[in-house]
Amino acid sequence: MIVTAASPQSLRPPPSDQDLRSLLLIRHFELALLRLFEQGAVSGTTHTCLGQEYIPVALAPLLLDEDFVFSNHRGHGHFLARHAEPYGLLAEIMGREGALCGGVGGSQHVYHRRFLSTGVQGESLPVATGVALKLAGSGALACAYVGDGTWGEGAVYEALNMAALWRLPLLVVVEHNGIAQSTPTSAQLAGTIGARAAAFGVRHHRITSTEVEEIRAELAPLVAAVRSEPSPLVAEFVTHRIGPHSKGDDTRSLAEIERARRSDWHARYAAADPERFARIDREQRAFVDRLVAEVAARPLAAPAAPPALAVPPALAEESSRIAAGATGRRS
Ligand SMILES: Cc1ncc(C[n+]2csc(CCOP(=O)(O)OP(=O)(O)O)c2C)c(N)n1
């Protein structure tokens, strides 16, 4: 069913103020980024999650501090729903002082606490699987966000295979928005994601709701099983990208874009509780205006020193032997 702003149904249960704040922070953050790019205030590229904000917001309380989150090219919402650090993220994207990674990661390559994003499709799943191997039995999990188009990458299947075989606490969140850049999913994905997960004996759950509380109620027992059994889960969200692929490159017809927009959670939430929504919307819009003004006025970030890598002692010993020319090995 397509719900428009003209169907003021209530959301059951209604989202908390905190959820609305989070949803609207992400929405205004993404809209501000598109404006900044238009003004030439940011270089590189960016992919906004307009229309998909509710997914990481719904997942946020299901994730623990000990969990690791692996994000993709469309990751600002994934980050903001987990870490209340919009200044650091915007500074990272704009290469300004206070940037999360010294401004070298930009929009797509953020490494902060237990959050890691990559612009390389499918790259995160094998890494998340390796981390899940370390976490197994601890009660923590590795959560990896991927798009539907990313199911064309072989690495996805290698990761699912190992995660199923080794019974790893891996939560794969699929944001199935029906398109990969300019290619409709119907033109590139044979069968279904559910059947592909089933081929590995991996549990799969498809979520069509855009209501955060409903989604949590649906997913909570499944996520608990990922931790306790442990076992992998593919949680596939049927969602809609209402913005361009990146900055201004929407190849869809106006009718298709309009169809996607009619499914936007935003209109539905606004219609369900207009006064509260408008109040929080005003607050978050004003907050993002201040955020942009403040970060844009900062000096450029100083190039950061590369992070110290945790090298296992045996490797460290071996590399110092090699550096000292004392390996005794012949090439
Ligand atoms: C290995 C690799 N191939 C191609 C690209 C270029 N690319 C970036 S996003 C994208 C489409 C991704 O589609 P999907 O996984 O459905 O995610 P969505 O953009 O819809 O969120 C492509 C092809 C890439 N970043 N990495």
Ligand SMILES: [Mg+2]
């Ligand atoms: Mg997609």
